[in-house]
Amino acid sequence: MPIRHIRLTRLILTVVLVVIALIVYVHHDRLEEELSNIDLDLPLEALGLEHNESPVLVADEDDSPIFNASLYRKLYSLSTPDRQYFRIDWGSGYRAYNPNIIPHPTQSDAYIVAALQVKVQEGIFDNSEIACTAKFIDGTLKCTDTPTPLPIERTEGHCPGDLYFHNLRGGPRDARMFYGPHAAYLMYGTLAENSCLGLFLQDLSVLRDDGFDPKEATFKNGTELQRPPPYGIIQKNWFLFWDPQGRMYAHHDIYPMRTFAALSLGGSTGRDLSVSTAYHDSACMARHMPTLQLDETIHQATNSLSITQCKRSDRWCHPTDDNTFLMTIVHHQMFHEWHAQYYGHIVLFKRDAPFELHAISKKGLWINGKKPHSCGMESMLVSGCGISGHDELFYMTSMSWANQNQTYHGYIDDPLLLAFGIEDVRSGGIDVLAGDLLQDLALCDGPKKVKSQS
Numbered sequence: 001m002p003i004r005h006i007r008l009t010r011l012i013l014t015v016v017l018v019v020i021a022l023i024v025y026v027h028h029d030r031l032e033e034e035l036s037n038i039d040l041d042l043p044l045e046a047l048g049l050e051h052n053e054s055p056v057l058v059a060d061e062d063d064s065p066i067f068n069a070s071l072y073r074k075l076y077s078l079s080t081p082d083r084q085y086f087r088i089d090w091g092s093g094y095r096a097y098n099p100n101i102i103p104h105p106t107q108s109d110a111y112i113v114a115a116l117q118v119k120v121q122e123g124i125f126d127n128s129e130i131a132c133t134a135k136f137i138d139g140t141l142k143c144t145d146t147p148t149p150l151p152i153e154r155t156e157g158h159c160p161g162d163l164y165f166h167n168l169r170g171g172p173r174d175a176r177m178f179y180g181p182h183a184a185y186l187m188y189g190t191l192a193e194n195s196c197l198g199l200f201l202q203d204l205s206v207l208r209d210d211g212f213d214p215k216e217a218t219f220k221n222g223t224e225l226q227r228p229p230p231y232g233i234i235q236k237n238w239f240l241f242w243d244p245q246g247r248m249y250a251h252h253d254i255y256p257m258r259t260f261a262a263l264s265l266g267g268s269t270g271r272d273l274s275v276s277t278a279y280h281d282s283a284c285m286a287r288h289m290p291t292l293q294l295d296e297t298i299h300q301a302t303n304s305l306s307i308t309q310c311k312r313s314d315r316w317c318h319p320t321d322d323n324t325f326l327m328t329i330v331h332h333q334m335f336h337e338w339h340a341q342y343y344g345h346i347v348l349f350k351r352d353a354p355f356e357l358h359a360i361s362k363k364g365l366w367i368n369g370k371k372p373h374s375c376g377m378e379s380m381l382v383s384g385c386g387i388s389g390h391d392e393l394f395y396m397t398s399m400s401w402a403n404q405n406q407t408y409h410g411y412i413d414d415p416l417l418l419a420f421g422i423e424d425v426r427s428g429g430i431d432v433l434a435g436d437l438l439q440d441l442a443l444c445d446g447p448k449k450v451k452s453q454s
């Protein structure tokens, strides 16, 4: 073949290849655009998500007379035989509640669980958070070693006046154990300098020997976290979040006004960043947060995670600012007849400054297996049992990606572990697909919707 022909053939081949590459690129771009424009009010099926095998049980609606499918979204376990939540078993002699579950960094099929200990001995006043390594055994998440208190340094109290009694009770409470993008942390409440009870942060690597590298710790000592004003006398229920550049922020309040700010390594705070989104966010919450009756509030509950609203298994799915949000769960708290009940609602906000609210779930999360309030149940309150019209108190504390080594970011087809305290004495958890939590979202900028009552 003459050289000229070879050159021509090469040229034609190159042109054809470039054209094919262009077509693929444009198609891909379109798909990405389409994915990011999906209306989240659509049912999961419309997103091409097969719903996990829907439960056959019809009688199941009867596990609580209060359950109402137009107010609540029932969550079914992916793995337990009866699709109900699983219990966390600390081992004989130990009781604990408000648990947190994260996958173990080095042992497969193992988890680290931590929770507030229910004291059995007399004469012990300080709080402690106990933790163990746990595995699923016969449908229960069981400690495989003896739970040990996390070695958190005791601090001195400065609670004034009527709150003086708090000074007598040191130790951590309300702890949240969670992954950020690069490390696992424990955030806990304890006696503080700047308020009566403040929130502290410490790297988990310094508190436990699970194979995390303590040399990498950025919060080596328990560090009191500051916040922009208003500075309450008791700080609780904050969560941390990270932007795509890995910068760290603390979210202090959500309702009726958000407060959040950058957090620096020494625990000091930046200015309140919520100011620039307050107008948009208040309007969104007024439309989509549950309507509050007397003795009801909305407060922050869990840590945060980053979620991309398409499937990991879909090769066209890539995180962008339009499909990736920061996710947390807030509680709709009702306190009636001296018994609290909490319903979780998902909140999504933008992953970049100014972090404006994106969506709020219309229905309260309902954990399959939750029972009506009854006299036989194990509860912190002994009096006032069997309150009619009430269910067991479920208090959501933690949300983590269930797969080993998956820290902060995930996709809608990734499994999640939710953990909750039950009646302030027991601990439970449930594994669901992330997409299961996002089925009832009302978009801040979406069409006007009827407000939920839950």
Ligand SMILES: *[C@@H]1O[C@H](CO)[C@@H](O)[C@H](O)[C@H]1NC(C)=O
Pocket (backbone or CB within 6 Å): 068, 069, 070, 071, 453
């Ligand atoms: C369920 O909630 C809806 C909305 O509040 C209400 O209209 C309906 O009557 C409730 N159903 C039952 C059985 O209580």
Ligand SMILES: *[C@@H]1O[C@H](CO)[C@@H](O)[C@H](O)[C@H]1NC(C)=O
Pocket (backbone or CB within 6 Å): 220, 221
């Ligand atoms: C940090 O903790 C270590 C070990 O407990 C202690 O020796 C040190 O004084 C602490 N540093 C600060 C600044 O509190």
Ligand SMILES: *[C@@H]1O[C@H](CO)[C@@H](O)[C@H](O)[C@H]1NC(C)=O
Pocket (backbone or CB within 6 Å): 105, 106, 108, 404, 405
């Ligand atoms: C998780 O990371 C550890 C340490 O890098 C590695 O040994 C392990 O195989 C990883 N597990 C999975 C499921 O990828």
